[in-house]
Amino acid sequence: ANHASNLGALMADKLAKELSVPAYIADPITTDEFIPVARISGVPEIERKCRAHALNMKAVARKAAEKLGIEHAESRFVVAHMGGGISVGALVGGKIHDVNDALLGMGPFSPERAGALPLAGVLKLAYCGDFSQEQLERKFSKNSGLKAYLGTTDLREVEKMIAAGDEKARLINDAMIYQIAKEIGGMTATLDGQLDGIILTGGMAYSDRLIADLTHKVKAFGTVLTFPGEGELEALALAACRAVNGLEVVLEY
Numbered sequence: 001a002n003h004a005s006n007l008g009a010l011m012a013d014k015l016a017k018e019l020s021v022p023a024y025i026a027d028p029i030t031t032d033e034f035i036p037v038a039r040i041s042g043v044p045e046i047e048r049k050c051r052a053h054a055l056n057m058k059a060v061a062r063k064a065a066e067k068l069g070i071e072h073a074e075s076r077f078v079v080a081h082m083g084g085g086i087s088v089g090a091l092v093g094g095k096i097h098d099v100n101d102a103l104l105g106m107g108p109f110s111p112e113r114a115g116a117l118p119l120a121g122v123l124k125l126a127y128c129g130d131f132s133q134e135q136l137e138r139k140f141s142k143n144s145g146l147k148a149y150l151g152t153t154d155l156r157e158v159e160k161m162i163a164a165g166d167e168k169a170r171l172i173n174d175a176m177i178y179q180i181a182k183e184i185g186g187m188t189a190t191l192d193g194q195l196d197g198i199i200l201t202g203g204m205a206y207s208d209r210l211i212a213d214l215t216h217k218v219k220a221f222g223t224v225l226t227f228p229g230e231g232e233l234e235a236l237a238l239a240a241c242r243a244v245n246g247l248e249v250v251l252e253y
Helices: 004-019 056-069 119-127 135-144 143-149 153-163 168-191 206-219 232-244
Strands: 076-084 086-092 093-097 197-202 224-228
Touching: 004 197, 056 086, 056 093, 056 197, 056 224, 076 168, 076 206, 086 168, 093 168, 119 135, 143 168, 153 168, 153 197, 153 224, 168 206, 197 206, 206 224
Parallel strands: 076 197, 197 224
Antiparallel strands: 076 086, 086 093
8 A cells, every 4th residue: 555654764775875874664554563363354365464553552652661660571552543544453562463454444434544344335336336446445545534524634623513513523523432442442352351551642632522532431441541642753763772772673674
């Protein structure tokens, strides 16, 4: 799938050669740490992929472990990154044991993306003759979710609509929160209910309304910690420091 993050390695390589310095790629979207059972989809020809907002999810798991005073290597968290796309994953010792594919498939719908869909409806759209494969991929990854229902990807605008009495906006917003909570519950089950906390992060975590509504639904599963925003530049810098200082094994591909 096309994504701006695919340019990262090319840019890093170019800058490294120009400046004669090493370059590191840290926790990319396709970081694959799935446990074997998480790969099984139910259809032998289709394998579930580990594709998520790994950089920020791993960074906030480190921060949460430090905040709780536990060893990162022994930590067990469910992390929900909520931005243009939504990733909800089970992290054990900082490794992503399971997560929904945040780009095309599984998980909650988001401001832009469709999330998990009924297969009958997908097949109907695929064969109705109105869409090419590329057009459908764009529809599901860029033109679904809040954008399709309400005409905006900005949660702040959605909340203004709700405040003005728009019942459709309220329903769609509640449905998104419902789906996020359901995914968090599912990931809690993959950890056998044994977790140190639930971490809410990403741009949408700045919304007091969303955090309050989501916390109400999932607080029974464990301690809820919030780290609004993405902090990806900080995460990149800290990852490079760990590599340079020999605190992490540097892999070459």
